[in-house]
Amino acid sequence: MQTRIAIIGYGNIGKAVEQAVLAAEDMQLVGIYHHNDNLDNIEADVVALCTPTREVPLFAEKLLSRGIATVDSFDIHGQIYDLRSHLTPIAKEHQAVSIIAAGWDPGSDSMVRALLQAIAPKGITYTNFGPGRSMGHTVAAKAIPGIKDALSMTIPLGTGIHRRMVYVELEEGADFATVEKLLLADDYFAHDETHVIPVPSIDALNNVAHGVHLVRDGVSGETHNQRFEFNMSINNPALTGQVLVACARAAVKMRAEQRHGAFTMIEIPPIYLLPGDEEQLIRSLV
Amino acid sequence: MQTRIAIIGYGNIGKAVEQAVLAAEDMQLVGIYHHNDNLDNIEADVVALCTPTREVPLFAEKLLSRGIATVDSFDIHGQIYDLRSHLTPIAKEHQAVSIIAAGWDPGSDSMVRALLQAIAPKGITYTNFGPGRSMGHTVAAKAIPGIKDALSMTIPLGTGIHRRMVYVELEEGADFATVEKLLLADDYFAHDETHVIPVPSIDALNNVAHGVHLVRDGVSGETHNQRFEFNMSINNPALTGQVLVACARAAVKMRAEQRHGAFTMIEIPPIYLLPGDEEQLIRSLV
Numbered sequence: 001m002q003t004r005i006a007i008i009g010y011g012n013i014g015k016a017v018e019q020a021v022l023a024a025e026d027m028q029l030v031g032i033y034h035h036n037d038n039l040d041n042i043e044a045d046v047v048a049l050c051t052p053t054r055e056v057p058l059f060a061e062k063l064l065s066r067g068i069a070t071v072d073s074f075d076i077h078g079q080i081y082d083l084r085s086h087l088t089p090i091a092k093e094h095q096a097v098s099i100i101a102a103g104w105d106p107g108s109d110s111m112v113r114a115l116l117q118a119i120a121p122k123g124i125t126y127t128n129f130g131p132g133r134s135m136g137h138t139v140a141a142k143a144i145p146g147i148k149d150a151l152s153m154t155i156p157l158g159t160g161i162h163r164r165m166v167y168v169e170l171e172e173g174a175d176f177a178t179v180e181k182l183l184l185a186d187d188y189f190a191h192d193e194t195h196v197i198p199v200p201s202i203d204a205l206n207n208v209a210h211g212v213h214l215v216r217d218g219v220s221g222e223t224h225n226q227r228f229e230f231n232m233s234i235n236n237p238a239l240t241g242q243v244l245v246a247c248a249r250a251a252v253k254m255r256a257e258q259r260h261g262a263f264t265m266i267e268i269p270p271i272y273l274l275p276g277d278e279e280q281l282i283r284s285l286v
Numbered sequence: 287m288q289t290r291i292a293i294i295g296y297g298n299i300g301k302a303v304e305q306a307v308l309a310a311e312d313m314q315l316v317g318i319y320h321h322n323d324n325l326d327n328i329e330a331d332v333v334a335l336c337t338p339t340r341e342v343p344l345f346a347e348k349l350l351s352r353g354i355a356t357v358d359s360f361d362i363h364g365q366i367y368d369l370r371s372h373l374t375p376i377a378k379e380h381q382a383v384s385i386i387a388a389g390w391d392p393g394s395d396s397m398v399r400a401l402l403q404a405i406a407p408k409g410i411t412y413t414n415f416g417p418g419r420s421m422g423h424t425v426a427a428k429a430i431p432g433i434k435d436a437l438s439m440t441i442p443l444g445t446g447i448h449r450r451m452v453y454v455e456l457e458e459g460a461d462f463a464t465v466e467k468l469l470l471a472d473d474y475f476a477h478d479e480t481h482v483i484p485v486p487s488i489d490a491l492n493n494v495a496h497g498v499h500l501v502r503d504g505v506s507g508e509t510h511n512q513r514f515e516f517n518m519s520i521n522n523p524a525l526t527g528q529v530l531v532a533c534a535r536a537a538v539k540m541r542a543e544q545r546h547g548a549f550t551m552i553e554i555p556p557i558y559l560l561p562g563d564e565e566q567l568i569r570s571l572v
Contacts, residue, residue: 016507020506104405108405111401112401114567117560117571118528118560119394122309220302220521221305221308221524221527222305222309222524223524226518226525227518227519228516229518230517231515231517234512234514235509239405239506239509239512241506241507242406266556266557266567266571267555267557269552270556273404274404279367282366282367282370283366285399285403285552286363286387286396286551
């Protein structure tokens with residue numbers, strides 16, 4: 001029996017979710033909706049919210065209130081727990097499940113961080129991002145007056161320190177020195193080493209590759225020098241879309257077990273993310 | 287309120303569990319038992335079984351039948367699902383929880399393998415072990431007539447292929463060529479590139495360092511070339527002991543939620559492995 005999944009939002013992430021759903025034998029795509037469509041007639045077990053992150057809470061509320069599970073890749077780290085607190089009572093009241101902040105960071109990286117902290121409890125974890133495009137920084141750069149288009153690349157310098165390489169396409173008549181000064185003073189960029197580079201076309205630079213280099217040096221019991229490293233080199237929307245589909249599967253399983261509420265990925269057993277028979281999964285993966 | 291934990295078996299792993307318990311603020315060590323002690327008087331929330339792997343099923347059965355949770359690092363990959371099937375009804379009947387195969391492989395590596403298969407469903411995962419001592423191969427080597435003591439090192443050659451470097455201390459009067467021939471014909475060694483090296487003292491070589499290099503190259507949705515890598519360089523018993531303590535914590539949480547039965551680590555939400563407040567963990571790790 002397939003899980004009926006719908007998608008709201010059809011940008012990079014929505015398209016990647018569509019591809020991941022079509023590649024999954026246990027999933028049936030029942031609809032793709034633009035985020036200003038009327039959603040009253042959605043009939044699905046679970047909906048993947050691929051809207052801008054700030055629109056996630058409202059869509060999640062509406063769908064959970066109708067007993068429909070949701071998954072999203074809400075990515076404002078400081079507000080994830082608050083979103084969970086907000087959605088939990090709504091999901092519980094309507095016997096629904098919401099998996100929030102389901103992408104790769106927050107998301108699969110969070111699971112790795114939790115695991116490494118558990119197995120080497122004292123120590124420091126550094127998550128180094130990139131090289132790859134930062135969506136948040138790119139949006140912040142585009143909002144600067146005089147910038148027509150922008151691309152902010154995150155370059156890892158180690159120990160969680162990053163360089164920002166900001167490529168900007170100027171508006172007709174804009175002065176680069178003025179634009180550069182405004183950008184460097186913006187709170188998104190003021191705290192990191194930032195380089196602003198004028199280019200004739202942002203479109204010519206675009207690339208959805210990204211990466212992570214996550215390291216932990218810790219202590220297990222009394223034993224120091226336990227070293228761990230998790231690296232990824234990935235297509236960003238494709239990975240996010242696939243994680244959302246894996247979490248949609250987990251949401252349906254959790255609802256079947258009457259575990260209602262809103263959850264982050266560190267609250268999900270990894271086996272719930274996978275299709276197929278429990279025995280076969282345990283025999284092949286454990 | 288602390289979790290009362292007891293340890294059965296006081297070899298490398300039992301000692302490492304003791305250290306991890308003493309370093310954990312949420313745990314209280316209530317006893318250490320040798321595996322031939324009378325266990326009828328154990329009073330604990332959870333018991334870490336640090337006995338030889340083949341003795342695990344019997345101890346788990348006895349303790350679960352008394353409603354006491356157990357954790358073990360049972361490591362015979364092909365028999366883990368069978369052990370789970372055997373212990374599940376016993377645990378359910380007595381409202382207990384057993385976390386089995388809880389170490390680093392099987393164990394934390396299994397969680398990483400499950401996660402990577404979920405986020406890049408098509409592809410191949412290779413788990414490369416070492417350099418480090420293989421317990422199983424070392425025991426097999428010691429069983430060969432003419433060998434007084436042995437150490438079998440696992441050397442990773444990539445794509446899950448390993449070389450065995452077997453250091454042997456011969457018994458008085460044993461013939462090296464005969465011993466080597468017997469060892470190379472043993473089923474533990476016959477399928478891998480194996481080198482047998484006579485040494486005057488095994489004790490002088492001993493070292494509990496180990497490592498893992500786990501790689502997956504996979505497909506998310508329709509996007510190929512998604513690359514992931516998990517590396518560890520660790521003290522083997524210290525990590526195993528710490529994982530057992532993290533799983534003891536998870537067992538107690540699962541019992542509090544009435545989720546009785548026997549589980550492998552891929553069936554545990556990573557947050558259950560960690561001490562401390564849920565909100566603080568989600569805010570700091572997600």
